[in-house]
Every structure is written in C-alpha cells, then in structure tokens.
Amino acid sequence: MAVVKLLGTWFSPYGHRVIWALKLKGILYEYIEEDVRNKSPSLLQYNPIHKQVPVLVHGGKPICESTVILQYIDEIWPQNPLLPADPYDRAVALFWIKFADDKGLLMSKLYRGNGEEQQAAVKEWLEMLEVMEEHALIGVKKFFGGDEINMVDIAFSFVAHWLGILEDVLGLEIFKPHKFPRVSSWIQNFKSSPIIKDNLPDADKMSTFLKRGREMMLTSKSN
Ligand SMILES: N[C@@H](CCC(=O)N[C@@H](CSSC[C@H](NC(=O)CC[C@H](N)C(=O)O)C(=O)NCC(=O)O)C(=O)NCC(=O)O)C(=O)O
Ligand SMILES: O=C1O[C@H]([C@@H](O)CO)C(O)=C1O
Structure with missing residues (x-):
C-alpha cells in the first residue's frame, strides 16, 4: 500500500x-x-x-x-462516500462546495480587516449565513447528505468552528442562533459527530494564537 x-x-x-x-x-x-x-x-x-x-x-x-x-x-478510497452517486445530487453538492470555497476568504477578511473593511466583512458573513439558512439547508435533516457527513458539511466547517473563534478574537457577535436556526442545528450536529468532535483544533489555543497574531498585525500597521 x-x-x-x-x-x-x-x-x-x-x-x-x-x-x-x-x-x-x-x-x-x-x-x-x-x-x-x-x-x-x-x-x-x-x-x-x-x-x-x-x-x-x-x-x-x-x-x-x-x-x-x-x-x-x-x-x-470509495468506502463511506463523501459525494452522492446520483449525478444531480452530486452536481448540487459540488455547487455548495464551490460556494463554500469562494466564501472561505471571508475568514481572512474578517480577521485582517479594521473599521469599514471589517464592517464590510461582517455584512458579507451575514449574507452568506442567510444563503445557508434560506437555501443550502432547506430540507436538510442532520447533515447535507442525510444521516452521514459528506463533503458539503466538511466544506462549510469554517462556519461551524472557525467563525465562533474569530468572533471571540475580535469581540464581535455575528452569528445569532435564533436568526439562523437551521445553521445553528447543523453546527450542533456537525460538531458533535464523533470523528469531527475528536479532531477539531482547540478553540482556546487558536483564539490565543489569533489574538496575538492580530496584535502583531495592528502594531505593524500603525508604525
Ligand atoms: N484554497 C486552499 C487554501 C489553503 C490555505 O489557505 N492554506 C493556508 C493555511 S490555512 S489559513 C487561511 C488562509 N490565510 C492565509 O493563508 C494567510 C496568509 C498570510 N500571508 C499569512 O501568512 O498570515 C486563507 O485565507 N486562505 C484562503 C485562500 O487562500 O483562498 C496556507 O497554507 N497559507 C500559507 C500562505 O498563504 O502563505 C485549499 O483549499 O487548500
Ligand atoms: O492566518 C489566518 O488565520 C485565520 C483563520 O484561518 C483561522 O484558522 C485567517 O483567516 C487567516 O488569514
């Protein structure tokens, strides 16, 4: 092998x-x-x-x-497939994976932005969460592919784990669970499923690391 x-x-x-x-x-x-x-x-x-x-x-x-x-x-390794076999379902999954990939840069935009730049990033995050709530997660039960995690869940993981950490680092509240109930329950399902839960980077450690990184960025910008 x-x-x-x-x-x-x-x-x-x-x-x-x-x-x-x-x-x-x-x-x-x-x-x-x-x-x-x-x-x-x-x-x-x-x-x-x-x-x-x-x-x-x-x-x-x-x-x-x-x-x-x-x-x-x-x-x-075709066992435990990450994409649906049906061509249409697969196309829909790939559409959402591309959507998530295109939005991944919002993490950096939020983390690295200040003032108006940061406000613009927050607005884009909210628009993306709205699309997840009103489109991507309509009819979704536990995970995007049904009862098992698939590639769409994995692609959106930055919403499930990294957004909360960035909120903590920046002292912002962007994700209000009552505004996005479908996203909220998907996050809970995703983060509590066995393999994901056991292999998530530590939130406190990352928060400390990113806070320090941001202080360094801000100091070098103001010099
Ligand atoms: N599209 C790639 C993205 C992979 C990626 O971003 N890897 C990061 C670590 S994750 S960290 C998230 C990442 N941010 C950065 O990589 C910040 C780069 C800055 N120059 C620094 O060094 O601090 C990001 O926003 N990525 C979105 C994108 O590129 O489309 C990396 O290796 N960075 C080293 C480098 O760029 O020099 C993928 O899906 O595999
Ligand atoms: O360096 C970075 O870290 C964060 C994020 O990826 C946290 O993991 C981010 O957006 C960067 O550009």
Whole structure:
C-alpha cells in the first residue's frame, strides 16, 4: 500500500478538511506539521504554485487544494462516500462546495480587516449565513447528505468552528442562533459527530494564537 502523508498546520480549516476525510474513510496517514510562516523545503517542492497547506502526498505524489484532495480521496478510497452517486445530487453538492470555497476568504477578511473593511466583512458573513439558512439547508435533516457527513458539511466547517473563534478574537457577535436556526442545528450536529468532535483544533489555543497574531498585525500597521 502506498504511503499517505499529509502536510498541514494545526489551525487550518483547509487542512482539517483532509484530516476528517481520511479519518472518515479509516485511512492511516502520517501527519507532518508545517509552520506556514517558515515553510519547509518539502512544502515548497510539493506546492510550488500556492505554497500552501494542505498537501496530500500519496505514494510520493503530491495533490494540492483541499477540495481537489477530497475528491481524490473519495475516488481512491470509495468506502463511506463523501459525494452522492446520483449525478444531480452530486452536481448540487459540488455547487455548495464551490460556494463554500469562494466564501472561505471571508475568514481572512474578517480577521485582517479594521473599521469599514471589517464592517464590510461582517455584512458579507451575514449574507452568506442567510444563503445557508434560506437555501443550502432547506430540507436538510442532520447533515447535507442525510444521516452521514459528506463533503458539503466538511466544506462549510469554517462556519461551524472557525467563525465562533474569530468572533471571540475580535469581540464581535455575528452569528445569532435564533436568526439562523437551521445553521445553528447543523453546527450542533456537525460538531458533535464523533470523528469531527475528536479532531477539531482547540478553540482556546487558536483564539490565543489569533489574538496575538492580530496584535502583531495592528502594531505593524500603525508604525
Ligand atoms: N484554497 C486552499 C487554501 C489553503 C490555505 O489557505 N492554506 C493556508 C493555511 S490555512 S489559513 C487561511 C488562509 N490565510 C492565509 O493563508 C494567510 C496568509 C498570510 N500571508 C499569512 O501568512 O498570515 C486563507 O485565507 N486562505 C484562503 C485562500 O487562500 O483562498 C496556507 O497554507 N497559507 C500559507 C500562505 O498563504 O502563505 C485549499 O483549499 O487548500
Ligand atoms: O492566518 C489566518 O488565520 C485565520 C483563520 O484561518 C483561522 O484558522 C485567517 O483567516 C487567516 O488569514
């Protein structure tokens, strides 16, 4: 069996997508922690274009971009499928995964913004939550794919875990559960499901880390 390695960084929402996918499939892998502020030669060699984690290395061959990696994992290890088999259901799932990928940058916008920039990011977050509430989650029971977690849940995980941490870091309340009851129950289902719950990065640790990072950013901006 070809060796499976994952280059990730502990706070990355994208790296966690791959960790969960591998664990949901029951695949053993070697995890290699990267410092994205001081990238290893392997990371630069495996992902010379974006120089980002995650990178999955399967039998020595690198695969980059979390969504591409998850599709690859689903093809190589078909057990516990991450995408629906029905072509229409699959297209709908891929639509929402693309939507989530396009909105992922809202994390950085919120975290790195100030004043008007931050307000614009909050507005975009609220618009996205509204779309999840009124479109993506209509008719959804426990998870996007039914009773089991699939790739759409994984793609939206930044809403389930990272948004709350960013709110804490910035002292903002963006997600009001009573305004988004469907999103709220999906978050609870997602975060309490076994493999996800056991492999979420620690919220307090991340909050401390991101607060420190933000102080450093603010100091360097004002100098
Ligand atoms: N589209 C990729 C995104 C992967 C990614 O963003 N990885 C981050 C760690 S997650 S952290 C989330 C990430 N932010 C950053 O990477 C901040 C980069 C800044 N230059 C810094 O070093 O602090 C982000 O917003 N990403 C959205 C995007 O790129 O579309 C990384 O390796 N960064 C190193 C670098 O860029 O130099 C995927 O899905 O795999
Ligand atoms: O460096 C970053 O960390 C956060 C987020 O990814 C938390 O994990 C973010 O948006 C960045 O740009």
